[in-house]
Amino acid sequence: MELTSQAQAMLDAQTELWQNTFAFVKSMALKSAVDLHIADTIQHHGGAATLSQIANKAMVPPSKTPCLSRLMRTLTSAGVFSTQQPPSGGDDCNSEHLLYTLTPVTRLLVGSPNQAAFTSFAPHLATVSSMFELSRWLQSELLDPCMFKLRNGCTAFELANGDPAFNEAFNDGMVSDTEFIMDIVVKEHGEVFQGISSLIDVGGGLGAAAHAISKAVLDLAHVVDKAPGNTDVKYIAGDMFESIPPENVIFLKVVFDLYIMVVNGTERDENEWKKIFLEAGFSDYKITSVLGLRSIIEVYP
Structure with missing residues (x-):
């Protein structure tokens, strides 16, 4: 039975509310992945590692391996890691058979310079x-x-x-x-x-x-x-x-x-910066938006 448009809209709104409410979970999951050097482990294994390989390197005991699997599932759904089936095949639904791989996000956590720290x-x-x-x-x-x-x-x-x-x-x-x-x-x-x-x-x-x-x-x-x-x-x-x-x-x-x-x-936004620059006695400024979330701001005497 299909939901009414009003009910669906309410559920969609709740989903968005929950995503904001529990956003800290993803942040903490990512931090734990960095602290456990999971991206380094995957890189060390040629770019693809099993759950047991990750658990061994991170010194996660067998009793906590299912919890590690849930951590990896959360980070995979968030696009931090990705998964693929092993070359020999296997049950893709079984986390023990999955190979975890890096994404453009987690490639920023390995090599030099990197964003891990x-x-x-x-x-x-x-x-x-x-x-x-x-x-x-x-x-x-x-x-x-x-x-x-x-x-x-x-x-x-x-x-x-x-x-x-x-x-x-x-x-x-x-x-x-x-x-x-x-x-x-x-x-x-x-x-x-x-x-x-x-x-x-x-x-x-x-x-x-x-x-x-x-x-x-x-x-x-x-x-x-x-x-x-x-x-x-x-x-x-x-x-x-x-x-x-x-x-x-x-x-x-x-x-x-x-x-x-x-x-x-x-x-500050540009108008706020402009006010500060001019009140400080600078003659002009230039903003170049070329650094993702950041920009280069040049201020001239």
Whole structure:
């Protein structure tokens, strides 16, 4: 018996509501796949691995293998992995016979540069739990304390300074993202750096962007302490909210919106950027939308 159009519309709406409600499940599933190095295992096995091969490499005990199968089913339906039958045939419905393969998404998690560290850090507990403060924070008149501090008792910078594990995860995540995007920027749009004699990478983490551009980096002291040596890059301990050393060019890399709001970070549309640029005394700007969700913004004195 067919559903009425009204009933079908309500069920479709519920499906969409559930997809948004349970979106965190897919995010956590992806994080676990990265932490278990599942993409690396598939790559190691020539691009196709069985469930048992994945379980063995990830040290998942037999009692949890059915749960691993459910994880892979979720990620496969999300397009993170794909499946194929083994060359010898077999029951495609039997997960033990399936070969799990990489997709364009998970190929970003293997090789170099890759997005594995960033994908693992982005849903970090300290940040995700901070989002539980969103409604309470929105009802407050004040920006401070930020959501991150409300939940964790300190700012993200303070946590990084006092928690080596968080600091390392953050730095590795930023390096992962920066190496990926800067590889494209330098190869495809390197002309934006032509004629630059000196550049300061503000809040540059361990200097992945500066290594790509081979100039200078500014970051907090606890980051500089971990910075690798490089004759082309000078590391300067400091606070970008207090002062920025004078250089020929200032470089700043951002993305996100609600995500970065947990630390009182702000994303802006073009009109908002234009207002800031002109009020700061800059004469003009240029936005080039060539980096997927991100763009190259050039601001001129």
